Amino acid sequence: MKTLKIAIQKSGRLNDKSVELLKNCGLNFDNYKSSLISPVSNFPLEILFLRDDDIPEYVQDGIADIGLVGENVIAETKVDVAYLQRLGFGKCNLKIAIPNQSSIQELADLNGKAIATSYPVILEKFLSENNITSDIKMISGSVEISPGLGLSDAIFDIVSTGGTLRSNGLKPFIDVMSSEAILIGRKGEENNPLIQELIQRIQSVLRAKETKYVVLNVSKANLNTVIKLLPGVKSPSVVDLAQEGWVAVHTVIPERDFWGKINELKAAGAEGIVVMPIEKIIL
Ligand code: ATP
Ligand code: MG
DSSP states (O other), X not given: OOOEEEEEESSSTTHHHHHHHHHHTTOOOOOOTTOSEEEOTTSSEEEEEEOGGGHHHHHHTTSSSEEEEEHHHXXXXXXXXXXXXXXXXXXXXXXXXXXXXXXXXXXXXXXXXXXXXXXXXXXXXXXXXXXXXXXXXXXXXXXXXXXXXXXXXXXXXXXXXXXXXXXXXXXXXXXXXXXXXXXXXXXXXXXXXXXXXXXXXXXXXXXXXXXXXXXXXXXXXXXXXXXXXXXXXXXXXXXXXXXXXXXXXXXXXXXXXXXXXXXXXXXXXXXXXXXXXXXXXXX
């Protein structure tokens, strides 16, 4: 079968997580910072390391079969690709922000104003959907200093914690888009068996990340109460302990459900609660 090519970011905010995800999928490859292409030794796959901006087009044009990139970059490059799997990392928001003392109060006030951004395509689309005409100033970096320099009245940029905005005397004004890393492919190629296998491996890794393996001890008298408290699981395994009248309960549960239950479990008689990471969950 033809070797697949996957494009991932060479260095930057998505690189570490992308490499970690592929390694967690059981793929063996060298991650030398100097190489642009790395073969996977145990799967018919080659990894291309690229600037993130180039990934959507490489996939659309078939130079790479699949790619791993932020939704914001896909939207900005206007490509037509298939969304294969959301990946849950690289989360961020794209917002319009204005100076703290700005006279801009509502969306319509942006009419005729200058907005600096590195994402002119996404901004233009948002403004035209809202019947607003602004002067979009394309800047490739450090967008947040432009109002202070008198270059623009507002900015449109990626905001995660808001710290950069605050330190430049800016405040968030309007949320335009939220984004996370996503696996993309060429339209029409979604059913390629190698792509499907990779998606399945990725899903099993993502599922495992949200889930924990929990073991706890409880006396038989309290067993039913404890089992009722364990959320959203198929019947747990119950194993006799050497100590007469006691059992160990083994179960797999979503972590977010678990933390809220800990005190109740303890009050119901659960002891020695051990929470362990899971590597993969294959359904
Ligand atoms: P490249 O050199 O590959 O072009 P870059 O400088 O354009 O990299 P990065 O800053 O590494 O890009 O960000 C890559 C992606 O990470 C962004 O496009 C976005 O999807 C995501 N991201 C998540 N959080 C943030 C954040 N706080 N700031 C910027 N990008 C973020
Ligand atoms: Mg980039």
